[in-house]
Amino acid sequence: MQHFFVTPEQVEETYIRIEGTDVNHIRNVLRMRKGERIEISDGNNQKYLCEIDSMDGQQVRAKIVERKETDTELPVRIILFQGLPKSDKMEWIVQKAVELGVNKIVPVETKRAVVKLDEKKAGKKAQRWQSISESAAKQAGRGVIPQVENPIRFADALNHAKGLDLVLIPYELAEGMEETRQILSGIKKGMSVGIFIGPEGGFEKEEVEAAITCANAHPLTLGKRILRTETAGITVLSILMYLLEE
Structure with missing residues (x-):
């Protein structure tokens, strides 16, 4: 229908x-x-x-x-802070993140991001991403259309995340899958969760440390394999959907 x-x-x-x-x-x-x-x-x-x-x-x-x-929304509010990827990967990320239940997507300019957008280009990109979000929300039977914001600096993204109940930052140097399991399984109904995903080159060590200090972020490992930027966020969202779907 x-x-x-x-x-x-x-x-x-x-x-x-x-x-x-x-x-x-x-x-x-x-x-x-x-x-x-x-x-x-x-x-x-x-x-x-x-x-x-x-x-x-x-x-x-x-x-x-x-x-x-509507019975298609997750019982938690999830914000995806996505490091700007190359080419049209962001369009795919927006589409799949919306299908999996994200509430908001915030594109983030990080140190290793290859893509650099001026204000005019950023606005046009955000309009395109918002259109993709609406189409994906319709296809998935969502009750809301997730907002895709204009790209912001990493420091501003950390300030945005300060008020959330839990902030996660998958990081290739993080260890301890059991700790990852404990953190994710501890997420409860009604919480707000931020997920920081780096661009193709990942996060600088200083960025991860800033996330821990400024936003109380929890570094996570997603396994022994290094995931691409377009895979990492979708992996976390898929796990959360499995754990939290009512």
Whole structure:
């Protein structure tokens, strides 16, 4: 069943208004007709089963058939602080992270990051990543669209992470898989968790030390193999989904 997002303001007592680019997608790409059923999320963990009632070039009006709370969100809030990777790897990371339940993605400029974005390029990239996040959220049946922020400096990312309940930083020099198991298994419902992932070259030792000092980060090992930047974050998210899925 096709899945769409709206804002709470577009939800009326018995109808929901779909506006923007989704109107063209419904009418001209999917070629949907009156009476067909769709799912709509209001971005606030509320999901609606609806029937298309009418449509024109500006709006699709859908009648609410059933209301239900979203059951596709993890019971913890996860923020992925992703070191900027090369080429289009960030697009793949955003897509898969959203599918696995991340709540927010923060691209981070680190010392070993090859990619350097000026403000104009960073804004355009963030718009593209946000569009990918929305598409992935629709495909995965998410109740919210995870926010992808503009790239920020590593020091600013650490300040962002200070208020979280737990901060994790997978690091190739970390040891002790049992400690990793204990930390991950200790994550409980309602917690906020930050995950720092380095770029292709990994983190500088000074960056890891700063994360420990400034954000109380816990270095983790993900095994005896060195994972690529596009694999490491997805690995942590997959483990957390397995441990926390209700």
